[in-house]
Each structure stands twice: as structure tokens, then as C-alpha cells.
Amino acid sequence: MDTIIIRGGKPLVGTVEASGAKNAALPLLAAAILADGPVTYRRVPHLRDISTMMTLLAYQGAHVHFDDQSRLHIDTRPADKAEAPYELVKTMRASALVLGPLLARYGHARVSLPGGCAIGARPIDMHLKGLEAMGADIEVEQGDVVARATRGLKGAHIVFDQVTVTGTENLMMAATIAEGETILDNAAREPEVVNLAESLRALGADIEGEGTNRIIIRGVNGIHEGEIEVIPDRIETATYLAAGIITRGDVTVTHAEPGHLEAFIARIRDAGVKVEIGEHSIRCRCDDPLVGVNIHTMPHPGFPTDLQAQFMALMTLARGTSIIRETIFENRFMHVQELVRMGADIKLDGNTAIVNGVERLSGAPVMATDLRASASLVLAGLAAAGETRISRVYHIDRGYERIEEKMQKLGADIERHSGDETWMKGVMVNG
Ligand code: EPZ
Numbered sequence: 529m530d531t532i533i534i535r536g537g538k539p540l541v542g543t544v545e546a547s548g549a550k551n552a553a554l555p556l557l558a559a560a561i562l563a564d565g566p567v568t569y570r571r572v573p574h575l576r577d578i579s580t581m582m583t584l585l586a587y588q589g590a591h592v593h594f595d596d597q598s599r600l601h602i603d604t605r606p607a608d609k610a611e612a613p614y615e616l617v618k619t620m621r622a623s624a625l626v627l628g629p630l631l632a633r634y635g636h637a638r639v640s641l642p643g644g645c646a647i648g649a650r651p652i653d654m655h656l657k658g659l660e661a662m663g664a665d666i667e668v669e670q671g672d673v674v675a676r677a678t679r680g681l682k683g684a685h686i687v688f689d690q691v692t693v694t695g696t697e698n699l700m701m702a703a704t705i706a707e708g709e710t711i712l713d714n715a716a717r718e719p720e721v722v723n724l725a726e727s728l729r730a731l732g733a734d735i736e737g738e739g740t741n742r743i744i745i746r747g748v749n750g751i752h753e754g755e756i757e758v759i760p761d762r763i764e765t766a767t768y769l770a771a772g773i774i775t776r777g778d779v780t781v782t783h784a785e786p787g788h789l790e791a792f793i794a795r796i797r798d799a800g801v802k803v804e805i806g807e808h809s810i811r812c813r814c815d816d817p818l819v820g821v822n823i824h825t826m827p828h829p830g831f832p833t834d835l836q837a838q839f840m841a842l843m844t845l846a847r848g849t850s851i852i853r854e855t856i857f858e859n860r861f862m863h864v865q866e867l868v869r870m871g872a873d874i875k876l877d878g879n880t881a882i883v884n885g886v887e888r889l890s891g892a893p894v895m896a897t898d899l900r901a902s903a904s905l906v907l908a909g910l911a912a913a914g915e916t917r918i919s920r921v922y923h924i925d926r927g928y929e930r931i932e933e934k935m936q937k938l939g940a941d942i943e944r945h946s947g948d949e950t951w952m953k954g955v956m957v958n959g
Pocket residue numbers: 551554622648649650651652653654655656690691692693694695833834856857858899900927
């Protein structure tokens with residue numbers, strides 16, 4: 529397993545370019561199942577999760593390839609398998625995003641139920657309930673969702689019990705070629721949902737209301753070939769800005785979308801960060817220690833849960849106390865104990881973390897547990913005195929394209945050692 533080694537204490541200065549958004553690209557790739565021609569994608573990030581989705585589509589019989597201008601081409605016309613096997617789904621929960629499109633296209637689908645994951649149970653009951661409302665029969669057999677809609681899917685009025693991003697996306701895709709009108713109430717408003725709706729419309733879908741909590745989809749006979757652009761990754765963007773902030777540097781992220789990060793920008797401004805907004809760029813400078821501010825994670829446009837761990841890393845070195853409440857996932861504080869190992873002062877009380885700022889952090893061997901927790905450990909390592917060694921960095925590779933290269937470009941003393949097992953023996957014994 530790879531290890532990332534960071535020698536902290538250097539201010540990060542410079543400019544990096546945001547990649548395409550992982551959480552936009554995944555549903556966009558699944559949408560190719562609905563198209564009756566080849567779909568071309570620009571700005572798909574090179575990440576493990578994207579490779580997994582490409583493998584899944586190829587397994588179903590689609591032709592999938594990157595061209596020499598790093599555009600991704602997917603043609604599902606030759607595909608004939610309405611399945612997503614456990615071997616692939618267990619490595620990526622978002623594989624469940626093929627369920628709605630497969631069922632809409634073939635009238636049946638067999639998709640392995642995603643297991644839980646480090647940050648919570650993360651069931652897909654709302655996805656399944658919505659498909660049943662559209663006329664599907666859903667059974668669970670040997671860990672697989674077996675869905676049938678022999679008479680095709682019919683439009684329905686679906687009200688989500690709570691906001692679900694991939695639930696909204698799955699049902700939006702299923703409704704695209706269902707018969708009649710589907711209304712999704714309490715729909716997710718995330719920019720990735722908007723990217724999907726606008727892209728489906730460009731391929732011939734009849735959708736309105738994306739970005740609000742009511743999305744209306746009128747079924748069409750099919751959607752056609754076309755070209756799609758993935759939006760910038762707002763979570764990656766904020767992570768690099770946080771790297772500049774925590775090291776008291778001066779970082780600009782280009783090819784970004786500031787409008788997707790309003791809640792994050794508001795809170796770092798409250799904490800004392802100087803933020804300059806360009807049309808497609810964000811620059812953060814921080815000369816003095818931050819001031820502790822409180823956050824609670826919410827569905828978009830609230831403060832994103834995917835930035836909670838990174839923001840906590842910032843607050844460990846802020847003046848005063850910060851109260852951080854995680855309202856989306858039941859177990860998204862695994863980074864806390866690792867940050868404490870580095871000298872942070874954090875107490876947990878249920879879904880609330882009380883962070884008392886300290887003068888400095890010290891480098892230490894730590895372990896990545898999930899994608900965004902890993903990012904917070906990188907941030908802490910960049911600010912800490914001494915060396916930080918982060919094991920299990922495969923978590924990071926799921927969501928950050930070439931993280932050490934981009935951080936090196938900003939002046940970080942960071943490197944990746946592959947398979948550096950020797951020193952880990954000690955840590956793993958306690959692990
Ligand atoms: C998406 O996950 C993102 N992943 C997550 O990003 C993100 O943290 C999350 O939305 C919230 O913004 C992708 O888009 C691929 P949810 P998703 O359905 O759709 C519960 C990252 O780091 N729920 O909005 O799976 C669920 O357990 C990842 O990039 C049900 O109970 O999240 C959670 O508590 C992590 N039943 C809450 O709702 C359901 O059927 C929100 O989940 C669906 C969800």
C-alpha cells in the first residue's frame with residue numbers, strides 16, 4: 529500500500545488547476561446507458577472511482593476509451609448486460625447509479641447492494657422506493673437488488689424523506705425515458721445534480737427545476753449522442769485553497785466555479801481569510817492565525833459534508849474554539865483521532881466535534897480511513913512541524929487526481945512511497 533510522506537511547515541504559494549468533479553462525472557458516465565449513440569465527455573478526472581465506473585460499463589458491453597485529447601468516449605449501443613456485480617460495486621458505492629438507467633433501458637436490472645462504508649451505513653432505500661413508485665418490482669436476492677419493470681417505468685410523484693444526491697440522480701435518469709411525468713420533491717440541489725440535468729437535456733431529455741428542490745422530468749422515447757463537459761470539482765478546489773490557508777500561504781485555484789463554494793467561502797472569510805474571487809478562479813491568503821468559527825454540514829447550498837474534515841483541519845490551528853456539527857453522515861469523524869495524534873485538541877460529543885485551537889501540530893504516522901478524512905490529514909501534515917506519514921492513501925486516490933504533484937507545484941515537501949511496508953508493521957500491529 530502506498531504511503532504519502534510530508535515534511536510540513538512550508539507556506540504553499542502558487543496556482544493549481546481544478547480537475548473535473550468526481551461526483552459529477554460518475555452519474556454522467558452512468559447516463560450513457562440511456563443514450564442511443566456515442567457520448568463524448570470533456571474534463572473527466574483520472575481517478576480510481578472513474579476507472580471503476582468505466583470498467584463497469586465495459587463489463588456491460590459498452591465501448592469505453594479515452595482519446596489522445598483526454599476526452600472520454602462511451603458507446604453503449606453494443607451493451608446488453610443489465611448487471612453490476614459485487615466485485616465492482618464493493619469498491620465503489622456510486623455503482624448504484626447504474627440501477628435507474630439499466631432498469632429504464634432494459635426493463636430489468638441486477639445490481640449488487642452497496643455495503644456500508646467507513647462514514648456510515650449509506651443505504652439506498654430511497655432509490656429503491658422511488659423506482660417502486662415508478663412501477664418497478666424490487667427484490668433483494670443474495671445481496672443483489674433484482675429489479676423488474678416488464679411494462680416499463682411510469683412517471684410518479686416522489687417525495688424524498690431526506691435529501692439524497694445519488695438518489696435524486698438515479699431517479700432523474702430513470703425518469704428520463706419513463707412514460708409520463710415524474711416529479712422529484714425534496715430533490716438534491718447540488719451542482720453535480722444540475723450538471724447531470726443540463727447534460728441529459730443536451731442529449732434530448734425534457735427536464736426542468738434542477739437546482740431547486742422540485743425537479744420535473746417528462747419521459748421521452750430516447751436520448752441521443754452528444755458531447756458533455758464535467759463541471760470543476762468544488763471539493764478538490766476547496767481542499768487546495770485550504771492547503772494555502774493552513775500553511776499561511778497564497779494559493780489560487782483556476783478553472784474553478786466560485787458559485788459552487790459560497791458556503792465554504794463565507795465561513796473561511798468569517799475565520800479571517802482574505803478571499804479574491806475571479807470569474808473562474810479563487811485566491812486565498814492568510815497572514816494571521818485563523819479565528820475559530822462554527823459550522824454544521826447541510827445539503828447544498830449549505831456547508832458541504834465533503835469539506836467538514838478539511839475545515840476541521842483548519843480549525844485545529846485557529847484561535848479559540850470551533851463547534852463542528854456533522855448532520856449528513858453518522859460516522860464522519862474518523863479523522864479526529866488521527867488529528868489528535870498530531871497534537872490537535874478535539875473532543876467528540878455525538879455528531880458534534882469541539883475543536884480548541886492549538887499553537888502547532890506535530891508530524892506523526894497516521895492512517896487514512898476515508899477519502900475526505902485523508903485530505904484533512906494531508907492538510908494537517910502540510911502545517912505540522914516535522915514528518916507526517918499517511919498510510920492507506922488509496923483512499924485519497926479515489927477523489928484527488930495526482931495530489932502530491934499538485935501540492936509539490938505549490939511548494940509542498942511531499943512525496944509518495946509505494947508499498948513501503950517496513951515501517952508500517954509497527955503501526956499495523958496496533959491498527
Ligand atoms: C453523495 O453521496 C456524494 N457521492 C458524497 O460524496 C457526499 O458526501 C454525499 O452525496 C452528500 O453530499 C457521490 O455523489 C458519488 P446521499 P450519496 O444519498 O448520494 C442517507 C465523497 O467524499 N440515505 O446524499 O451516497 C445517507 O446514508 C462522497 O466524494 C439514506 O438513508 O449521499 C446519508 O446519511 C462521500 N437512504 C444521507 O442520506 C438512501 O436511499 C445523504 O446521503 C440514500 C441516502
